[in-house]
Amino acid sequence: MAQFQIAVVVGSLRRDSFNRKLADGLIRLAPADFSFKHLQIGDLPLYNQDDDANQAAPVKRLKSEISASQGLLFVTPEYNRSMPGVLKNALDNASRPYGQNAWAGKPAGVIGASVGPVGTALAQQHLRNVLAYLDVPTLGQPEAFIHAKEGLFDEAGNIGAASKQFLQGWMDKYVAWVKRHAG
Numbered sequence: 060m061a062q063f064q065i066a067v068v069v070g071s072l073r074r075d076s077f078n079r080k081l082a083d084g085l086i087r088l089a090p091a092d093f094s095f096k097h098l099q100i101g102d103l104p105l106y107n108q109d110d111d112a113n114q115a116a117p118v119k120r121l122k123s124e125i126s127a128s129q130g131l132l133f134v135t136p137e138y139n140r141s142m143p144g145v146l147k148n149a150l151d152n153a154s155r156p157y158g159q160n161a162w163a164g165k166p167a168g169v170i171g172a173s174v175g176p177v178g179t180a181l182a183q184q185h186l187r188n189v190l191a192y193l194d195v196p197t198l199g200q201p202e203a204f205i206h207a208k209e210g211l212f213d214e215a216g217n218i219g220a221a222s223k224q225f226l227q228g229w230m231d232k233y234v235a236w237v238k239r240h241a242g
């Protein structure tokens with residue numbers, strides 16, 4: 060029985076997203092006492108402060124799924140040297156109304172894949188800035204800027220041989236981080 064429920068936020072809405080595949084491959088490297096739920100962010104309204112007193116149903120759903128989790132896993136592409144707008148929109152929506160920030164205190168891992176060889180370093184750094192303000196403790200090491208290239212995944216969707224050891228090490232550190240910080 061899973062003791063630690065992790066809310067997974069993928070910063071891409073693309074059907075064949077490398078980052079969603081990376082999230083799913085990572086999940087397979089986690090121990091049995093961890094379970095993972097992908098949070099839907101594509102149906103959130105664009106954040107509007109006028110709606111704070113009457114948040115839309117997808118925002119309420121997002122906030123309650125975050126609240127029910129013991130940790131967060133952000134897996135994001137880089138768009139124009141930052142995080143995608145859909146991800147920032149999700150962060151903003153669940154951070155409000157003022158004083159009711161659903162993200163606060165949830166330990167998080169940040170990772171991402173890009174077709175560019177140094178990709179997601181800047182997106183991850185921008186994301187970490189926002190998470191710091193939102194009072195989310197983030198795993199600092201190891202950093203993981205994953206190059207989405209041939210062989211990253213095998214045909215069954217597992218992490219491919221060349222990256223498996225590194226990403227297993229990343230997952231092991233993430234698991235220890237969540238256990239250290241979760242309630």
Ligand SMILES: Cc1cc2nc3c(=O)[nH]c(=O)nc-3n(C[C@H](O)[C@H](O)[C@H](O)COP(=O)(O)O)c2cc1C
Pocket residue numbers: 071072073075076077078079136137138139140141172173174175176177178179207
């Ligand atoms: C609007 C846009 C901006 C992008 N900007 C960057 C970038 O700044 N750095 C980078 O490495 N890749 C960039 N890319 C390429 C992405 O790495 C690539 O599209 C990747 O597959 C997106 O992740 P996904 O497969 O999970 O959707 C950009 C792609 C798009 C669509």
